[in-house]
Amino acid sequence: MAKDEMDNITENNPLDEQAKGIGEADILVGIPSYNNAHTIGHVVRAVQAGLAKYFPEQKTLLVNSDGGSTDGTKEIVRDTTVDDFQTILITRKAAPFFKIVTPYQGIPGKGSAFRAIFEIANTLKVKACAVVDSDLRSITPEWIELLVKPVLEGGFDYVAPLYQRHKYDGTITNSIVYPLTSALYGERVRQPIGGDFGFSGKLAGFYLAKEVWETDVARYGIDIWMTTTAIANNFPICQSYLGAKIHDAKDPGADLSAMLYQVVSAALDLMETYSAVWKPVRSSKPVPTLGFQYDVGLEPVNVNLERMIDRFSLGIKELGVFWKEFMSKELYNFFTKLTGSRKKTFRIPDEIWVETIYSFILAAHRRVMNREHLLKSLTPLYIGRTASFVMETLDSGAREVEEKIENLRSTFEAKKDFLIRNWDE
């Protein structure tokens, strides 16, 4: 297949005109980007190959929604194409493949980039969409099949990713987002903030109609917002096993407390919106999991336990005065006693951690103090909990670690009454 037959690139035209030029499409894959010149070429090739290989009969479209990159990201998206389909065992001539490279409008952030993608999906009346991160190194054409096919053929409206991750990777997801979301909404989506999702055109239209695009959802928190909105509004959901997720190293200066604040704050906003939905939920159930699961060799992760415990102790010493205002006396005393513990005996049990998270959520809900200050002050406790988790699982395999995470989820569910009881007080 020649390059000029495959690519119909439109750029710098108003979106409506670009969309009119295409008419309608069956499948759309969106890639939000901002200065990802190093990695986006591979992502574009994987998407194009995936669409050609698994959906040769469908009219397909790739949308790059860019946040004003200055490193040539857009040019790379425009110029990148799969030159030789035969090397990836594709011999059939595929239906037309289109590309739209567009800067998004509105508040800078991943949410605004997604909004542009939803708008195009809505205009072109696409049947199924997928979004993938632009910094992925491990994406393969199969990801596109795994994210899109459940929508086209399985009757699902939302497909969450399921990755194989190192036991110490994704600790915010493992210790807060996954167990909290499962306990609240009753659906065990293992990676609610994975970043790569599949969804139907109908759900894209539903997202677009929500009035959240001038809020923090436009800046950050779009991942958890999409997952929770799909669950809370009873769209059929599933998860697809994608293998390992390897992506560009995050900015080493990225602030952990800012990440923690953004994730917990986004979850809290959704709790406020859907309080009538999550309160009656008493247990959770697994969501259908698709894809062939296999083990992957993962890169080792360095952990500096001593430094983590030092950070925890410093937090207790300096920030304890704020926590006292909303934590139970027993909980506060537990943490103060823990500062004297040795490394080997340093443990924060599941019950204590769940009560801590619920206490912070309730304090933020009651506006005990500035929300950003409150949630950022959770960082030392989170570091302490991560250190405890690392020590507990030093010799554990992936299965045992997964069991521990499931135990934590059960504890979140068991203690949900505490949250409900105090929510309306």
Next chain:
Amino acid sequence: MNIFQRIIVEPFEKCYEKLLYFLPNLFASILLLVIGIFLAVIIRMIFQKFFRTIKLDKFLERSGIVEALSRSGIRESLSVLISKIIGWIIVLTFLIVSMQNLRIPTVEQLLERFFLYIPNMFIAAFILIIGYLLSNFFRRAVLIASVNAGIKYSGLLSKFVKFTVFILSCTMALEQLGIGRETILIAFAITFGGVILALAIACGLGGKDIAKGYLEKKMKEDNKGDGINHL
């Protein structure tokens, strides 16, 4: 007889006339003051009830004002305190009106100057309150950020920030009141500049080895950092 009349009787008559002229004003002033006190009590009660209805105390508790007041020894609830202040403002207003009603030139001049000065007092008080709240806010922000960055002297650093912000607001308030305008500004600039200079010199000369050691330790710690991907 004439001399007696001019020296003794006429002054007394004049004094009597003035007294006759002054007494109604005095009675009216006393009446005004009594009405003012009575009105103040009623309005204070109304405001107290209103604040309780809108749950002002709960709202202010969240903003940290209650905590700040209790630390400075004020145990009364804020709704009571504000109602009392409103009551006293009413009493003060009536007192001023009643004093003006006496029509004594010296008092009138003093009152005029006092009236002109009142806005400055309000603005200064406002600056102080905002300064206090901001200093607490920045203290907390710096404390949390520095603890999360693992800085050992977070407490000290945050107190320094709070102190600086509050001193700055005090300087602005005093300037607004017209008390030692330039002197205070210069004093603040010298003190603040002096502290920074002293720290710079201490770090550069006296504590250069400590600073070097600290930075080296921090660099090593950062290199020993963990590779956890939290999200």
